[in-house]
Amino acid sequence: MxxxxxxxxxxxxxxxxxxxxxxxxxxxxxxxxxxxxxxxxxxxxxxxxxxxxxxxxxxxxxxxxxxxxxxxxxxxxxxxxxxxxxxxxxxxxxxxxxxxxxxxxGLPKYKILKSSIDFTVPFELHIKSPFPSRLKVSSILREILNLSQKSFEQILENQLIKSVNRLDLRKCRVQDEIVLIITECTDIKNAL
Ligand SMILES: [Zn+2]
Incomplete structure (x- = not known):
């Protein structure tokens, strides 16, 4: 993958x-x-x-x-x-x-170094942080994938983004490493 x-x-x-x-x-x-x-x-x-x-x-x-x-x-x-x-x-x-x-x-200021994504195939997304922080994983996903609250909710409901460790992606905050499986990427791409 x-x-x-x-x-x-x-x-x-x-x-x-x-x-x-x-x-x-x-x-x-x-x-x-x-x-x-x-x-x-x-x-x-x-x-x-x-x-x-x-x-x-x-x-x-x-x-x-x-x-x-x-x-x-x-x-x-x-x-x-x-x-x-x-x-x-x-x-x-x-x-x-x-x-x-x-x-x-409060919330730290941050930037994200990211590799490019081929949306035509499913992918495993590793979000890595040198420190646990108060940043919500949902905020990062929404910001980087440019998703509105509504489309983010739809994506979660349709289980197009899943946490390998079954974390609640609406609530969980950044840890050392969070691994997500993103399937049906074309749907996400269309939501962008
Ligand atoms: Zn003061």
Whole structure:
């Protein structure tokens, strides 16, 4: 079967949605990609610093509290100290960490690197992501295949797009890899 790969590339991590006391409302906080490391006796506190997109108030997202520096791998510890961008992105993409800090993750910005599709034969579509995210698989499919909500519903009802792992394609969000089988491509092509 024809294999089609769509690779999601995140161009910015998700904003963190939380109440800003200066703005007096819930607002979006953006990662500065900077860490704050505080030493207290033999322990470290480590945060990732965010800024409110409206008023620049800062918010520190806790990564480690009172951790023994010896229990952190030396290269990771160095990454915190020099504000390594990849390390900052890793924490900024961590939805569980954001939630444990009492905030919500918004939607990351992304683009998709995709191979071309031959719609005359069925294909297996692999949607790959370096991180799980809040993006809905349905939004990506609709955007890339240029489908209205109505035609997307029809395609699902007629089972022209199916998830290999029987995920609910109306609700499921992006994971490491999602594999879909797309049959009757001419119908989808006609819906475009
Ligand atoms: Zn604010």
């Amino acid at each position: 024809q294999i089609v790969n769509w690779d999601i590339v995140y161009t910015s991590p998700p904003p963190v949605i939380r109440y800003c006391s200066k703005c007096g409302k819930k607002s979006e906080y953006i990662s500065t990609s900077l860490f704050r490391v505080n030493a207290q006796r033999r322990y470290l506190d480590i945060w990732l610093i965010y800024k409110c997109s409206d008023c620049d108030s800062t918010w520190n997202m806790s990564i480690y509290t009172r951790i023994n520096p010896k229990s952190i791998a030396p290269d990771i510890l160095e990454g915190f100290l020099v504000n390594n961008t990849e390390l900052a992105e890793k924490y900024a993409m961590d939805i569980g960490l954001i939630q444990r800090n009492g905030a919500q993750a």
